[in-house]
Amino acid sequence: MSFPWAKHYEPQGAFMKYVDSRLPIPRLVYDSLGGGYPVPKNLNYFYNFGVLAGVALVVQIITGIVLGMHYAANTTIAFDSVEHIMRDVNGGWMLRYMHATGASFFFVVVYIHIFRGLFYGSYKPPREVLWLLGLVIFLLMMATAFMGYVLVWGQMSFWGATVITNLFSAIPLVGEAIHTWLLGGFAPDNATLNRFFSLHYLLPFIILGVVILHVWALHIPGSNNPTGIDVKSKADTVPFHPYYTAKDFFGLCVYLTLFSVVVFFLPNMLGEADNYIPANPLSTPAHIVPEWYFWPFYAILRAFTVDFPFGLVPAKLWGVLAMFSAILLLFFLPWLDTSPVRSNSYRPLNRQLFWIFVVDVIILGICGGKPPEEPWLRLSQIASAYYFAHFLIITPLVSRIEKPLPLPNSISEAVLKRHTNTGAPAALQPAGAGLAEFPASGQPAE
Amino acid sequence: MATNDNLVTDDLTPTGERRRDFIFVATGAFAAAGAATVVWPLINQMSPSADVLALAQIDLDLSAIQPGQAVKVSWRGKPVFARNLTPAETAAAKAVPVASLRDPQTLEQRTKPGKENWLITLGVCTHLGCVPLGAGEGENKGAFGGYFCPCHGSQYDTAARIRQGPAPKNLEVPDYTFKSPTQVTIG
Incomplete structure (x- = not known):
């Protein structure tokens, strides 16, 4: 589970020895988050986002549990109980804004975490299972966030629920039956609200369980790093504590500062004004949009406007299939990208394609937030086509034809080279095993 | 081969299966049927209610x-x-x-x-x-x-x-x- 040079836990004192021989939790913490867990020494700030995602999850669970003490999952009073939380419950406004903007922050953090993994090839062997578990968390997050948004029972809640649950009616033959079964009726109503509350309370704990598996799977090979090459010696690593506990704590302070700015000064920045109108099944808002974190997938859903081929498969079914495939494709990425080089720092062609893909997803996101009109429809069709082409054509092809840059011999060498190139004094180089392989002639600078 | 003799006299049916295999399959099938009857109400409760x-x-x-x-x-x-x-x-x-x-x-x-x-x-x-x-x-x-x-x-x-x-x-x-x-x- 760790490198041979990892420090071993030594229980101090009689009490710790007593605990260690019966329930060795302190040993577990030491070996996975403490001095006993060696981590590549070159992790940059993008590697903070895993810990930040964990913190965001805990914030959501804690604020959610206390909100659940005041919320009523019944269509006649759900909306009013949310207003009761906002106006009457002591500090309720703060707790609700923390929970609502906390969801957005959770997604910001997780999207950065995912793109970090994409850039540095963290999905490649031996970390495929780690990647797959992360995607499972992402899917569970989307389901949880969707159901949580419905609980407010405003206009966007109701019509978002109507649109999203209707996706299931696109399934041939059994779609209508599944749709009625999911809703517990013919349209979203009290039965729907109740079960969404039940599941919205349950799923975060399922997420927590999968997060534990995700962290476990991470600790088997250890973290990837910006060079993408494997740890080779002790010179490549530092102990998690105090080095990364300190770095993560600093990142956490920055994160909580930004979070507080939004909670206290811009709490409705990412929300929809229409959701402050109580749900009305007989009146559709002029422009239904999901929360921003679903926009790229919503754009793919709406990109299909024609039945094809020859009117055989309805546009609606195509849209639903495409939207779900857009996420499911990520599960196959470790086998679509066959390049043995992990980090895009050493993949000159793929690096540019990565940034084009980022822009493509941002374009999809913008289109998903706009009304279904031109030019947004055409733009989302082009961007959706590129999204699928990126994974199914471009990624496998580039893996074959690209000539990667020469890799450093070790993480330690790469770190030291950066420091010598930037004029850092050579005296900073510690004596270590990695130095022996340090080449005399410099490689081309990036 | 004393063990084989024991198997023949105690454990095998006339067509050659062990009696224990039959009990395994019967137990598994019974448990599966029981589980299914319990799972069905858990699924069906989500269908539209009488009101x-x-x-x-x-x-x-x-x-x-x-x-x-x-x-x-x-x-x-x-x-x-x-x-x-x-x-x-x-x-x-x-x-x-x-x-x-x-x-x-x-x-x-x-x-x-x-x-x-x-x-x-x-x-x-x-x-x-x-x-x-x-x-x-x-x-x-x-x-x-x-x-x-x-x-x-x-x-x-x-x-x-x-x-x-x-x-x-x-x-x-x-x-x-x-x-x-x-x-x-x-x-």
Whole structure:
């Protein structure tokens, strides 16, 4: 589970020895988050986002549990109980804004975490299972966030629920039956609200369980790093504590500062004004949009406007299939990208394609937030086509034809080279095993 | 081989299976059947409950609806549009070549015989379930004079048939019967 040079836990004192021989939790913490867990020494700030995602999850669970003490999952009073939380419950406004903007922050953090993994090839062997578990968390997050948004029972809640649950009616033959079964009726109503509350309370704990598996799977090979090459010696690593506990704590302070700015000064920045109108099944808002974190997938859903081929498969079914495939494709990425080089720092062609893909997803996101009109429809069709082409054509092809840059011999060498190139004094180089392989002639600078 | 002798005398059926294999399969099958009977109520509890199903039928009085007007009523938690078509609107619906439609249906197929001016449909867009505009006074009726869905831009004509946009089907016509010239029962 760790490198041979990892420090071993030594229980101090009689009490710790007593605990260690019966329930060795302190040993577990030491070996996975403490001095006993060696981590590549070159992790940059993008590697903070895993810990930040964990913190965001805990914030959501804690604020959610206390909100659940005041919320009523019944269509006649759900909306009013949310207003009761906002106006009457002591500090309720703060707790609700923390929970609502906390969801957005959770997604910001997780999207950065995912793109970090994409850039540095963290999905490649031996970390495929780690990647797959992360995607499972992402899917569970989307389901949880969707159901949580419905609980407010405003206009966007109701019509978002109507649109999203209707996706299931696109399934041939059994779609209508599944749709009625999911809703517990013919349209979203009290039965729907109740079960969404039940599941919205349950799923975060399922997420927590999968997060534990995700962290476990991470600790088997250890973290990837910006060079993408494997740890080779002790010179490549530092102990998690105090080095990364300190770095993560600093990142956490920055994160909580930004979070507080939004909670206290811009709490409705990412929300929809229409959701402050109580749900009305007989009146559709002029422009239904999901929360921003679903926009790229919503754009793919709406990109299909024609039945094809020859009117055989309805546009609606195509849209639903495409939207779900857009996420499911990520599960196959470790086998679509066959390049043995992990980090895009050493993949000159793929690096540019990565940034084009980022822009493509941002374009999809913008289109998903706009009304279904031109030019947004055409733009989302082009961007959706590129999204699928990126994974199914471009990624496998580039893996074959690209000539990667020469890799450093070790993480330690790469770190030291950066420091010598930037004029850092050579005296900073510690004596270590990695130095022996340090080449005399410099490689081309990036 | 003492063990084999024991197997022959104690454990094997005449066709050669061990008795223990039979007990394994029987136990597993029994447990699976028991689990299934417990799982079914856990799944079925999510289906519409009796009180939801009980409200599945409503009566509607059409006498106050003038030609060119429509009303929205709620049925099974969904809106129903009951529209009194003007002669111009019925003529426009009949003038469309049926073969050119995405979901080919005539106005006659979508109304009751002799009551062609009464267009009764669900007010639920067949794309993703929004309520189309056009039934209320002064609402956008779309390019074909029927209904317009604001969510994803589907346009329906004066027989509530899909003419443009992502919706795959015409607005659904619910089961209904005329109890008198101005009274219908929906459901």
